Amino acid sequence: MSQERKVKSYVGEIPLEPELTLVYLDDLNRKMDDLIRLTKQQILNQSPLLATTRFPTPYQFLSVNAGARNAVYTFDIKERYGDTKVGLITKIGNNWFANTQLIFSVDNTDLTVERQIAPVSDPLSVNIVFEDRVVWTAVNSDTVAHVFEALTDGYLVERELWDHLKEIRGELVSELRELKSLA
Numbered sequence: 376m377s378q379e380r381k382v383k384s385y386v387g388e389i390p391l392e393p394e395l396t397l398v399y400l401d402d403l404n405r406k407m408d409d410l411i412r413l414t415k416q417q418i419l420n421q422s423p424l425l426a427t428t429r430f431p432t433p434y435q436f437l438s439v440n441a442g443a444r445n446a447v448y449t450f451d452i453k454e455r456y457g458d459t460k461v462g463l464i465t466k467i468g469n470n471w472f473a474n475t476q477l478i479f480s481v482d483n484t485d486l487t488v489e490r491q492i493a494p495v496s497d498p499l500s501v502n503i504v505f506e507d508r509v510v511w512t513a514v515n516s517d518t519v520a521h522v523f524e525a526l527t528d529g530y531l532v533e534r535e536l537w538d539h540l541k542e543i544r545g546e547l548v549s550e551l552r553e554l555k556s557l558a
Contacts, residue, residue, distance in 0.1 A: 430462070431455075433528035434495060439515040447477070448511035448525035461537040462505045468498035468526040474517040477525070480510040495526040503529075504537075 435448040452462050469477055469492055477488040482505050493499035511525035 428460075428531040430527065430529050430531065433466075434524070434526045435511075436522055436524040437513065438520055438522045439513045440520045441515055441518050444512060444514045446510050447513045447523045448527060449508065450510075450527060451508040452505070452531070453507050456531070459534055460531045461534050462509070462529055462531055464501055464503040464505065464509065464527055464529040466498035466526065466528040467501055467503075468493045468495040468524075469511065470495065470522075470524045472515075472517060472521045474515075475521060475523075476514045476516075477523065478510075478512040478514065480508075480512065481505045482507045495524045498526050498528065506534075 430450060432450070437445055437447045439445045439447070450462070452460050464481075467479070469479075469488065471477065471488070471491040479486045479488055481503060509527050511523075511527070513521075513523040515521055515523075
């Protein structure tokens with residue numbers, strides 16, 4: 376005796392046949408490992424919807440006088456978009472001069488840079504998430520003015536979507552750990 380299941384849809388009820396699906400643990404582990412290895416950049420590359428929202432001004436520059444300290448690059452997500460977006464930095468670059476330093480600040484976490492990370496014309500690929508602001512501040516301890524350049528490129532993602540992706544990834548990691556402990 377077969378028990379028929381039904382699913383409601385917009386056009387009526389659709390009968391479903393009971394199915395038995397075999398999933399091999401090695402197959403499942405391999406697929407879950409592949410999902411876990413996805414970086415933010417790979418997710419962006421696979422989703423044209425996300426890839427359309429680029430940072431509005433990735434390259435900024437400023438002449439900073441001798442002995443002065445000024446923000447060369449600033450991108451404040453909360454100021455522009457409120458709490459609706461998250462930033463994914465995919466490329467950074469800067470120039471640098473002797474007797475100077477740049478402070479790369481992401482969500483109020485500072486990194487003092489006393490060299491060129493990568494030229495702005497050939498930036499370094501990175502995966503950095505930020506929710507508030509990114510600032511490059513030049514500190515010119517030299518005796519002459521310098522034109523500082525900073526490049527921070529990436530994508531804006533809807534916060535709701537980003538939170539959902541983090542949740543899915545967390546669930547997959549938990550399930551994988553549980554399955555590996557059973558193997």
